[in-house]
Amino acid sequence: MDTAYLIETIIKVVVVLLIFSALAGIGTYFERKILAFMQRRLGPMNVGPYGLLQVAADGIKLFTKEDIIPTNVVGRIFKIAPVITAATAFMAAAAIPFLPQFELFGYTVHPIIADVNIGILYILGIMGVGLYGPLLGGMASANKFSLLSAARSAAVFISYEVVTGLSILAPIMMVGSLSLIDFNEYQSGGFGDWIVWSQPVAFILFWIAAFAETGRTPFHLVANDHEIIDGFGTEYSGMRWGLFFIGEYANMFFISFVIPLLFLGGYGDGSFLGALGLLAKMSFFFFFFLWTRAAWPDVRPDQLMWLCWKVLMPIAVINIVITGFVMMF
């Protein structure tokens, strides 16, 4: 492994880490603003122009707050759980091509940290490991709400892993590769080549499962404020809670990148316009996460399980079978 490659990779890792940590903060700003506008409020207005520096204020508060380890918690696991959430969220980013390759001072930059040929499998696997954050955090805390939340998160994540995996299997069969770059090449012909036209059912299923994987509102029961306080985050404070938060928002951003890359043509032919297109699609999916939070109620845990095992999974299997038959004949 030559040194230039190593340096390049480290720089890319640092850039991705910095950008998405900052984006997670700015994501909270967008979330608060958009939710406020949809509810005829103004949202944060006092810190900085239009409340823009609210993110910085929140960050300072989180960083300087006392790091409380409550009595009766299992200390070591309690401390490591938020790190797992944040770390797995960022690890998943390694296989995502954020932009098409571009020239910088005569040097070709590939904005993907590792173009592994099992990209999607890797992303799904790492996101599956992300389950351990809420699970361990909830179980290490010494209260019932956290425990309930841990049980729910285990149930939800494992169930919806199935839907995610099965729904994405049909496109994978068509493309014949697990690399997101290959997915992008497959759809690079333009609007008509997008996988969403040939696999609309898989697209919808994956989108629905993405809400469960990120724990966003219709499936927000992992930390449902009105019944189990803040779930696994109840006993966390300061930066440990902040890590959970960063992990959650980074996950939202990465999923918002993955959906267009898989189904909506990604960055297309790799031109500047295509790159802008990918960012626009990503923004839409991120906005949709916030939009549904303003519009939709949460479902009950039993309804969520019902939806997964009795509706989404059978549809996904049928979709795979039909895709197989169409490809065979």
Place this chain on the structure above:
Amino acid sequence: MKNTEVFNNRNVSENGYYLVDIADYPTDGWGKFKRVVKRTFRGELFVGLWVVLREMIKFDIHTIQYPQEKMPIGPRYRAVHEMKRLWESDAERCIGCGLCEKICISNCIKMDTRIDEHSRKEVSEYTINLGRCIFCGYCAEVCPELAITHGGEYEQASEQREHFVDYSYMLTPLDKMKAGTQVEFEGFGSITPHEDERVKKTPLAY
């Protein structure tokens, strides 16, 4: 007959109330399946999405940015007390009768009077403990001279509670009086609008 604003007629059967049409729950599997399919494709989720997006686009914001903006309050609002002056002479209206002190149900008014150099009764000390006051308005109602009234000022900040309550704080300042900007209280105890027409001569005939 859809007017639900008729509050004095409490007969629900006549007031436009009606039972919401709730269909029976399906009991068999096929019925449940049909219900799921119907609910899935009726598009209700998109109605919800459209409603919030519409509100966002309309941008009809209802927030009041409180310290900078304030809600208008009614003229009858019973906030912190004010002591008024006479329009004619700028003298204090309070005659030191002590009725407000007497009627105050939370015992928060304390006053002291003395005879001044013109042999008139004068208020020498007057305090209202606003920490005790329940803003019932009895003092303003009982005052025969319309001297103590409520004002519209509802926010105070100080290092000492005692700063709020002294007489000079409540008294209309003289420069405001000179400018003629003293506002009469329209609420509890004030004169009704057509009072002059309603006043009758004292019947001295008998």
